[in-house]
Amino acid sequence: MPLHYKIDILAALKAKGYTTYTLRKKNILSESTVQKLRKGKGLSWDSLRHFSTTLKLQLSNGDIKAVQGDTGHAQARMVTDQYAHITDRSRQNPAQQMEKEFFHRSNSLDSPTPPSQDDSIQAALQLIQANPDLAKLIIALKGVSGT
Structure with a gap:
């Protein structure tokens, strides 16, 4: 049974900075889900759970254990198997930080400068x-x- 909402979800997301392009590009919502919302059709519980989990992963910078506990998944692997595509951006952040700190730092590792x-x-x-x-x-x- 689809869920129907009293608000325009796409308008509410847009007000928070999530355009439909961003929602699709970052894999927060699929194209078919965006189309359902545009037409005023309801979402399934699975779509709602996927949306919620995806957004939580992005907001937590890919903290899989926190999202796993919050969403009620029994194991972290369930989250990684289903939502691995979401954490690409969060994996880039530590890699970029390490490159910046390790490869572009002018100080030696023996005596780091505060x-x-x-x-x-x-x-x-x-x-x-x-x-x-x-x-x-x-x-x-x-x-x-x-x-």
Whole structure:
């Protein structure tokens, strides 16, 4: 038995930033489900559960265990088998973060620089680049101190 709603679901989703294009592109709703909603037809319980689980996966950045517990699936594997296509974006986030931190970091792994110190170093470098006389003064002071 299909479920019918008192609100326009597509309009409510659009107001939250989910256009029909986004809903289909991110695999939140299938094309047939979007068409049913456009025509005012009801959704099946399975469609509603798929929509809910898909959205929860995206909002939780792919936290499968949290979604599994929330949706009542007996095992996390049930979620991954059915909704693996949803977590592609969330898998890219950690990969991009690791690439940024591991491959593009200028510091050695043996002595990581705290972010605040890194910011201070960048600010000092910009100051020296903008004032070449300051660089000469620092070099002269280094020679005086003997270090």
